[in-house]
Amino acid sequence: MTQRPPIPQEMKREIRQRCGFGCVVCGMPLYEYEHMLEWAEVQRHVAGEITLLCRQHHGEKTNGLLPKEVVVASNQNPYNKQTGTSKQHLLHYSGQMVRLRAADSCFEYRDLSDGAFFAPLVIDGLPLVAFRIEQDELLLNFIAFNELNKPIIQIVDNELIYDTNLWDIEWVAQTLTIREGRGRILLQLVFSPPSEIHIRKGRLLRNGIELLVGPNYLFNTNNSIFLGAIATVNCPVGFAIGDHTPNVGAGIVLAGILRYEFDRKQARQYLRRCLSERRSND
Template identity: 65%
Template structure:
């Protein structure tokens, strides 16, 4: 008799488990986790969302080694840590050193030999630093904020401590990549953390105060006025890219102000974007 291979957990079941568990370990809320079958796989030989929970490496290890009773896990699964607070347990990102950069689509905003007690804001929207770095007591601290279309913050990084709201459709953190989804194939934001000095915004939308910036592979698209930005590079400018108003009074590498708000035609903007993308595709030489 051949041994039955354990098939992988289907993605939709994984998402259901993540959502039900508040996107974190059910015991401690840590946003980095593994999938744990509460009923032993060897006995049930099935993947059912309600029978699977999330545990961080520490608690998974304790469970495997018999130091965390199965009953405790089942109990925690009924009332996951993160759902009690509505936010994930804060998680420290290990940024350090004096050279930092934000890679946003194919634009790069960097600061080298970053001075003590100063602030570098690679991306500012309406005067708010969406991404920021500062050095305090020799420590590099990352700041970040992302909003949904209702101007509600969905993710915050305060002094390198990451926290997210748990009422999202999906939040998936695999390796360095953190993805927020608002539905099937509907990415709100995808970030890649590359400590000690790089953060990448690779997909999704940057939203704030009615401004929408779409992140493409090789462009940024501002839906409000259908304008493209591509391949911007700034070095040692206190502000990299500033969009909206007020314009920061610190030296900004690139400024785009006077952006129209809520009244613009989003459908027409998307249509224009698709048309430009199709034209660009046609122009590319086929290999």
């Protein structure tokens, strides 16, 4: 018997995209790769012969409780492809201590009380990340957009959903990565319930505003503003960019953002300069 080689990364991505980034039977966004033809017989990895099943449906298939025919039919009409959005998935946030980390910056609220609202990141008056407590339950809300201002991923009161027409979404353990193309990460989130969400990397976009989240910096491309390791504690709004800043004590505000009349190339050059200066200071 030859050792079974791993499924190549690019093939896995192709399978994820075809299956709508979820179990083909129920849409669950945490899944395993399942060979529809028995490995022992075919001994090959072919994208079209592999599908996605969640643990429960994988187990049922293995135990003969989910017929092969049902898996094949679901593979041809994946659950998440039917509506264009993934099935909602509950994230287990709870308690009164909450925190957004964005690169090496941190916005937190300790002891959030019932009825209170904390928006660690706001663009043009819209909270991209927000926590509130309602009837003793901590609720996390999150939204991220693409360049066309269309939501691509959302957490609505702890329930995660995403657009299933993206190029790639890969969720492994706590880390969810959205890619726009090969090697191009649009957003990488790390969920650490009960209290923390971390935007590790990516581009946050809204109404022509771009906030780059690098490994150890935040950078607003429009106005070439380079920020590292900023932090707020117990400010109802942590970091606000753009217009319509909520009038409730924002910790850090970037206003007067240029929408169209800025030079992206120059901004990127400035960012590279900031990063190399920082490295030489280390």
